[in-house]
Amino acid sequence: MTQTLSSQKPQLAPKNQSLKAFALVGAAVVAWLVLYNIIQPFANWLSYDLLAEPKDSHLGESLAFFFYDVPKIILLLGGMIFMITLLRSFFSAEQTRAWLGGKREGVGNILAAALGIITPFCSCSAVPLFIGFVESGIPLGVTFSFLISAPVVNEVALVMLFGLFGWKVAGLYLLSGVTIAIIAGVVIGRLKLERFVEDFVWQIKVGKDGFMAAKPTWAQRFEIAWASTREIVSKVWLYVIVGIAIGAVIHGYVPESALVGIMGKQAWWSVPAAVLVGIPLYSNAAGVIPIVHALMEKGAALGTVLAFMMSVVGLSLPEMIILRRVLKPQLIAIFIGTVAIAIIITGYLFNLVL
Amino acid sequence: MDIKVLGAGCPSCKRMVSDVEKLVAQLNLDAHVEYVTDMEKIMSYGVMSTPVLVIDEQIVMIGYLGAKKLEAALQQSLDKKSKLDT
Numbered sequence: 001m002t003q004t005l006s007s008q009k010p011q012l013a014p015k016n017q018s019l020k021a022f023a024l025v026g027a028a029v030v031a032w033l034v035l036y037n038i039i040q041p042f043a044n045w046l047s048y049d050l051l052a053e054p055k056d057s058h059l060g061e062s063l064a065f066f067f068y069d070v071p072k073i074i075l076l077l078g079g080m081i082f083m084i085t086l087l088r089s090f091f092s093a094e095q096t097r098a099w100l101g102g103k104r105e106g107v108g109n110i111l112a113a114a115l116g117i118i119t120p121f122c123s124c125s126a127v128p129l130f131i132g133f134v135e136s137g138i139p140l141g142v143t144f145s146f147l148i149s150a151p152v153v154n155e156v157a158l159v160m161l162f163g164l165f166g167w168k169v170a171g172l173y174l175l176s177g178v179t180i181a182i183i184a185g186v187v188i189g190r191l192k193l194e195r196f197v198e199d200f201v202w203q204i205k206v207g208k209d210g211f212m213a214a215k216p217t218w219a220q221r222f223e224i225a226w227a228s229t230r231e232i233v234s235k236v237w238l239y240v241i242v243g244i245a246i247g248a249v250i251h252g253y254v255p256e257s258a259l260v261g262i263m264g265k266q267a268w269w270s271v272p273a274a275v276l277v278g279i280p281l282y283s284n285a286a287g288v289i290p291i292v293h294a295l296m297e298k299g300a301a302l303g304t305v306l307a308f309m310m311s312v313v314g315l316s317l318p319e320m321i322i323l324r325r326v327l328k329p330q331l332i333a334i335f336i337g338t339v340a341i342a343i344i345i346t347g348y349l350f351n352l353v354l
Numbered sequence: 355m356d357i358k359v360l361g362a363g364c365p366s367c368k369r370m371v372s373d374v375e376k377l378v379a380q381l382n383l384d385a386h387v388e389y390v391t392d393m394e395k396i397m398s399y400g401v402m403s404t405p406v407l408v409i410d411e412q413i414v415m416i417g418y419l420g421a422k423k424l425e426a427a428l429q430q431s432l433d434k435k436s437k438l439d440t
Contacts, residue, residue: 093402120417124364125403127393132402204397227420322362325393 021219032079036072043067062252069164069244069290074237076163077156081232084155086225088120089216093129095119096146100138105189108142113181116149117174123151123319130326134197135206141189147323148339149181152314156236157285161309164293172350173306180310180342187338196331239287247294254298263300270304271347275340278311285313302354307347315339355385355431360396360406366418367405373421374407377428410435 046067047053053060096119100112121129126147133143153174162170216224263270292305320332327335359374361367371389378385390396399406399413407415407424409431415423 097402120403122364122366122403124362124367127362128396128404129402131393131397135397200394204394206397206400224419322364325362 017219018217021222025222032075036075039071039075040068043071058252062248065251066244066248069248070241073160073163073240073244073290074233077159077233077236077240078229080159080162081155082225082229085120085228085232086221088118088228089221089224091115091119093119093121093125093132097132097136097138100133100142100146101136103138103142105139105141105186108139109145109182109185109189112138112142112145112185113149113178116146116181117153117178119146119150121150123316123322126319126322127325130323131201131204132206134201135204139189140194140197141185141187143185144188144335145181145185148184148314149178151316151319152181152310152339153177154285154313156232157289157309157313160240160286160289164289165296169302169306173309176306176346176350177310177314180314180339180346184335184338184342188334191334193331193334196328196334198326198328201326236286240290243287243290247290250291250294251297254294256298261299263295263304265301265303265351270301271307271351272344274304274308274347275311275343278308279315279336279340280317285309288312301351303347303350303352306350307343310343310346311340314343355383355435356410357385357387357428358390358408359387360390360399360401360408361404362393362396363391364404370405370407370418370424373424374428377421377425381425381428383428383432 043064047060047063048055051060051063053063096115099115100108103111130143130147133146134140158170158174161173261267263274289309292300292308296302296305315336320336323335324332357374357378359367359371361370367389371387375387377383378387396404396406399408401413401416403416405416405418406413407427409428412431414427414431
């Protein structure tokens with residue numbers, strides 16, 4: 001999504017500019033580490049000393065939870081999204097299309113699902129990207145692997161899972177997201193659904209790609225990454241705070257194992273129900289994850305929780321509406337159905353294994 | 355100057371359009387700004403992500419990068435043009 005023109009600031013030699021940028025980023029990393037390490041003592045001090053709540057009270061527990069989680073998650077989001085967008089500045093939709101061109105089914109699906117994670121993508125570009133892929137001869141199933149993996153593996157969700165649940169759960173989420181994208185893409189490819197793509201797509205002649213962005217310098221990459229980080233964090237911080245506040249109340253007040261009956265492993269229907277509820281919900285992975293984290297402490301099962309989350313971020317109504325311009329309703333339905341089923345199976349699998 | 359913003363109606367596309375319109379008014383440019391949402395026309399430029407800033411049929415910027423970058427891009431196109439004219 002982000003490509004810049006080169007050489008807009010001639011006042012500094014590129015080498016100096018890069019040095020300055022690296023120094024700036026280095027300083028930011030140090031400041032980040034210092035901040036990250038003083039959050040816990042600070043939160044405890046704020047809740048138990050300054051506000052003088054007793055350590056075992058409901059309110060004290062909720063407050064300490066809130067004051068620790070909010071700065072921690074915001075810091076993690078800032079730091080990790082910066083790194084992710086920096087990594088993404090090395091990739092582009094055009095490059096991805098070139099890599100996927102001529103790949104067979106299978107290999108193509110795996111590659112597409114992997115590239116879906118790191119290629120800069122926003123759902124508003126889904127249509128031109130879809131047309132661009134299909135027009136250049138990339139099979140429909142491979143295109144879908146990309147279109148599923150790009151939103152399912154969501155960077156905000158990934159960072160928040162890492163911050164609240166640890167790297168194992170975040171890793172599981174990443175791995176299952178990619179697997180779902182590969183399998184759903186292969187299934188859609190096998191069903192031979194080309195007739196459900198709107199006819200005009202096949203007639204479009206894509207113009208020759210006349211714009212090759214000059215390779216950005218490191219300073220420019222940092223600048224791009226910083227701009228996207230600011231944009232993403234400014235979009236989600238409020239949800240994070242509200243979500244953590246609700247989570248903190250649950251953490252402090254809801255009795256242990258209150259949810260085993262509704263969201264536990266034994267409640268077989270909870271996985272499909274979680275996925276169904278998640279489809280119309282959109283974009284608030286940032287607000288949903290802290291709540292879900294608190295629910296898990298009270299007995300909700302991890303598989304159910306992950307299924308819910310993937311359904312929230314991966315199947316979104318706005319994206320379907322955008323894709324409706326190129327896909328007939330039947331194909332949209334099959335798309336949602338396939339991905340939903342794949343997510344449900346993943347949810348059961350986790351509940352079974354963990 | 356002929357300015358086009360290609361986009362499918364996403365928030366960042368709309369932001370680019372309104373930013374460009376503001377800049378044109380601010381810099382008092384003699385320019386026509388058009389918001390192109392027709393997918394076939396967009397694809398004819400060979401791009402795969404939106405929004406796209408097109409000045410005099412040249413792709414200048416892909417993706418919304420903020421008003422400052424837009425201004426720089428406009429300025430650059432102006433400079434190029436005045437060089438051609440003289």
